[in-house]
Amino acid sequence: QVQVVESGGGSVQAGGSLRLSCVASGSIFGINPMAWYRQAPGKQRELVAGIASGGRTNYADFVKGRFTISRDNAKNTVYLQMNSLKPEDTAFYYCNVEVRSRYYWGKGTLVTVSS
Secondary structure, three states, rough: OOOEEEEEEEEOOOOEEEEEEEEEEEEEOOOOOEEEEEOOOOOOOEEEEEEOOOOOEEEOOOOOOOEEEEHHHHEEEEEEEEEOOOHHHHHHEEEEEEEEEEEEEEOOOOEEEEE
């Protein structure tokens, strides 16, 4: 079994920063692709940023230049540094981990950005 746990969410004013963490544990073998998604109330879940096993990253247009995804392979952990936060960034942020072509999700961490 694979466990995925996010942390680091909270409330922040517009222009502020937060750093999210996601730890994958359990039956994990090797280095796995990981990604951050988010879902705002009444909206579909959308990809925020992803990082491949080899370290290649990709970002949604609406966060590029503001967010940075990184990983610590030894700890099976991925981070999302969020800067210049906007009210429209308010959402539940979910971590996704791919392990041998199967996908595992965390329960999410709430990010609230006030204006």
